[in-house]
Structure formats: C-alpha cells, structure tokens
Amino acid sequence: MIRESQNSTNRLPLAIEADERFRSIIIEILPPIHSSQLKIADSMLNGIKKKRPKKVIFHLKDSAHLPNSFTFLLGYYVFLFEKNGIEVGYGGLEAFLRTTIDGSKKYWETKRNAALSYELIEGVGDKLLTAMVGVVKALTFVGELLIAFLKTPWKPNRAHKGALSGSLIRIGIGGVPIVCLISLLLGLVMAFMSSIQLEQFGAQIYVASLLTLAMTRELGPIMTGILIAGRSGSSFASELGTMKLSEEVDALRSMGFDIIRLLVMPKMLASAISLPILSLFSQFFGIIGGLLVAVTIMGITPESYWNNCFESLRLFDIWWGTLKSITFGLLIGGIGCYEGLKVEKGAASVGEAATTAVVKGIFAVILFDSIFAILLVYW
C-alpha cells in the first residue's frame, strides 16, 4: 500500500547492534527514511521490545530530515520501552533526537489515557452484541436462517467494529421508554373501555385474558412495529440520506467498503434483534396497564388477575409474536435504509426520505401482519 520507492526499498532504516546477552542495544538510525521503510522499522522495533533489554540507545550520526511518521513511530516505541522498564538513551545528535522523540512520545502518553474509555464502551457494546446474537440463535428456524444470512457478510473488520452495537443501543435501548409507555397507556385504555361491557355480564375477571390475548397475539408486535417504524425507520433514512449528501457513502465506496455490509446490514440486524425484545416489553406493560385498572377500578385482586392471565397465555402466541417482530424489524430496517440510500441531491430530500420510510414502514408492518394472520388461519 505504501508506495515502494525507486531506490530505498532494500535498504534497512535501522542498524541494530547488541551485546550478546541483549542487555543493551544500540539502534542506529539510517536516514533518509522513506515511507516504504516504515513497516520494516516497526517490526524491527517490535522485535527489540520483545527481547526486553535493560537499555536501548537511539543513535543518529548526521543531521537529517526524519519524516514525521517515523518520529511518531519512534515516540511510540520509546513510550512502550519506558512503560516496560527499559531505559532509553540517545547518542550522536543527542539533543536533536531527544527533542523530536520526546515531542511525539508525549502524544502517545496522553493518547492512551484518552483512548481507554472509548475502547471500554466499544467492548461493552460488543459483549451486548454477542449476548443478543445468542438470544436470536435460540429462536425459530427463521431466526436461524436470519443468522446464517447475516453471519457470512458480518466478519468484523477492525475498520468497522462497533457499527452493530451502536445501532442496537440506539434502536433497542433507546426505544424502550416510548414502547413501554405507549403500551401501558394502551393497556389502561383497553381495560377501562372493556370494563364497562364486561360488568354487564358480571365477567370482569376476563379483563385479564382479554388483555393477555390481545397484547401477545396482535397488539404487542404490531404496536412495537408501528412505533419503531416511526422512530427508527425515519432515523435510518435520514442518517443514510445525510451520509449520501455529505458524500460519506461515496467516500466509503471509494475506499472499497461494501455499503450494504457496513451500513445496511447492521441496521437491519439491529432492528430484527431489538423488535422482538421490545415487543415482549410492550406485551408485559400492556398487561400491567390492565392490572392497574382491574385492581383500582374493578376491584379485582392482583392474584386473580395474574391467575387468569397465565391461564390464557399460550407459549405459541409468544413465539408467533416473536417471529412477526423479527419480520417487522427486517422490513423496517430494510425500508429505512433503502429510502435513505435513494437520496441524491438537496437537503429537502432527506426529510422526504424519512417521511416515506415511515409511511412505507407502517404499511409494510400492517400488510405483513395480515399475511401472518391469514397464514395462521389457513395453515
């Protein structure tokens, strides 16, 4: 990658002289240093670090221009040597070497401290990701198909780590409050409305099964789908649309990145993982909303509410809802990204893309919900 130079490719950038037990090592710098020699210099210095000498002496005979990248590399190793208790000395043009290398050494010292917190966040994200992937793996065969589909293109490359965990946090965790709140309110309203009807038949207790059935079979997945289509579908579209306008997408393509793999897949995967989990939250909070009304207004005890609730709860409904949610997640992610990538010119088109993504996303969720309902009947 670093272009080979015409004449300096075979010349070593450093000469290394050590006593036989590697107690002290003299590193003679041999200018002119060319960028094609950096990789060699790097591995030579790394080799010295591994030998763990007591002392290292950098030596430079004649004054020469050292490229910045090279002095930064030296600074990096001086920093590492000193951290590992290796004494560092300078010879020849001692003062010149000391000032140049010290300057870049300082960069690495401050840099490492700053970097720590950043890497930590990424680490947590990746663990979360692994855990989430584990959950999905246990799901139905569509879930497995999904993973198979996603695993091949998702080979984490050091240049784009953290893309998935970022999306997961934004869609999944960011969506929790709104989904829970809306579902709770929905549960409250449904219980309240039905309490009037049920009272006429003296069947108040069935408010529990009504809410359980409604939330697990239909309303949990579809409400979550609609909310996330509004919340994340639009954000995918505007994020990618903005990236198109600012030529980030072109830049990534020109660097040889696969846009689908780097930008679209993580978002689709993240929403396919988040949606079923959010849908479970929604189902739970809807039922809680019913409980609140049942206990405070209808005079039902919490125990009987829960008993009735568990009687009508079917495991199949939960699986089916999960399957639906995964489909909704893929649809919302796919549509959002697709609309975003269609943006070509003008800031207004980003807004349009976001609106279109929401409309199409909600439509797709309802359409597929109907398809699932038909499947269930005629299967």
Next chain:
Amino acid sequence: MPLFSLTVYSPSYLYIGEMKKVVEILSVSVSFGQKTVLENVDFCVYEREIFAIIGGSGSGKSTLLKLMTGLLAPSKGKILIHGRDLVQAGDEEFKRLMKRFGILFQNSGLIGSITVLKNVMLPLLHHTDLGEHLIEAIALEKLNLVGLAHATNLYPSQLSGGMRKRVGLARAMITDPDILFLDEPSSGLDPVSAASLDQLIVKLNRELGTTIIMVSHDLESIFKVAQRAILLDGKRKGIVAEGNPEELRRHSKDRFAQAFFNRLPLETPND
C-alpha cells in the same frame, strides 16, 4: 456535427506525445433521468501532470470526477484508467485500481461517527495489515502536512468547512496514491491556507510523481499549479476549451472561455 468549436492549446514545453495516459475519457455521456449533463465528452490525463477541470456550477465537474473514480457509471462511452476499462473491470481489478486513487470530495466525505484521526487512518486500516500505531503515525504525518495535528480527537461536525477539506485531503493522501482527485480543494480555505495547499499539490506532484486531477474555481491557483485544463459549459454539456490555462486566458476564441479565464461578466448569456 459539432455545436461549437473546440479550442485546443498545448504549450510548447509539454511533450505530450511521449507521456503515458493514466485516464482516458472516450465519448462519454451522462444523464440523470431525462436530464443530460455531459454529452460526448473526450479527453485524457497524462501521467504526472496537474490537470484542472473548470466550469460554472452545475456544469458537471463533480460528475466527471465520480465517473473517473468509478463511483458513477456513464450512460454512454468508456473510461479507461491505466488503459483498463473501469466499467468492464471485475470486482478484484476494480478494487485494485481504486486502491491507487486518493479522492477529496466536494463535501469532504468525512465519516461523521468517527474522529478526525480515525477518518484519516481508515483507508490503511481497511486495506493493509500494518499495525494500528504505525497507521496512526502515518496519519499524524499527513495531518501535520495539512496543519491539523491539533484536531486529531475532534469529530468532523466540530470542524469548519475548510478544516474538513484539509482532513479530507490528509485522508486522500494517506495511501500515497498514484492519482489524486481533488474536488474544489481550496473552497472554504483562507488565502494563506489556500496558498500552502497549492504548494502541497506541487510538492506531491514533483516529489512523489502523483498525477493530480483537480476541480477548481480558484483561478489564481489554477494559473499557478495546473499545466493543463478543460473548461466545461453546462449549456453546451461538455468541454468548450482545453489547454494550458495561461494560454487559454490569452488566446481563446470562445467567448465563454475568455470571460471565464479573465474573470469577466458575459454581456448576453451565451447560448
């Protein structure tokens, strides 16, 4: 049948006959939907030359750069890079060609979610197996070169337009590319930075032998650094003048070219 007369000036000190062509554009047309932006455009760029693409806004300069870098496919015609057809090239060959390009986009094209330093490191992180600290050292050198060593840990949104341009330039240079494509590199720069940018361009060209293809409105910089230029006219959908900028300024017969190079208004809109 030509709609206009093409004026071509080749300065006597350029021995074009012996030079290698790195980019060849062969009767290329581009349309977006119904709208045709470029029609039957033909030109080539020679190895180690500083080549300028000039023209009014919307005349298709950026479009031309995207064509040459394979980011946009022409509706008609051929684009050859080092003699290889960019459209016909397979995935592997295309990637190999792309690796020798450095591109500075008009809007800089910095990745908003990562720091300036990571942005500059990205091409090498992606393409090579060099150690991260080594890539970082190289990135720091390039950032130093554009005078932004202090901005490493900032995010692109925290920079001014001119700073973003310079970061984009550092990123474009990090692979020591054979061909550097620059879309309005001096827009948003103050005169001093613009002057040092000119210097940097000439230095890259002389010392590393980098071929430089730049889109620019900055006439002063064009006269100073560019050896050859083409002038695009949006109305005529193509090249209206080609040659050494200084000679075009003095001798071009085309009214639009005269106005453009002498920075004069056109009395009646040209048609």
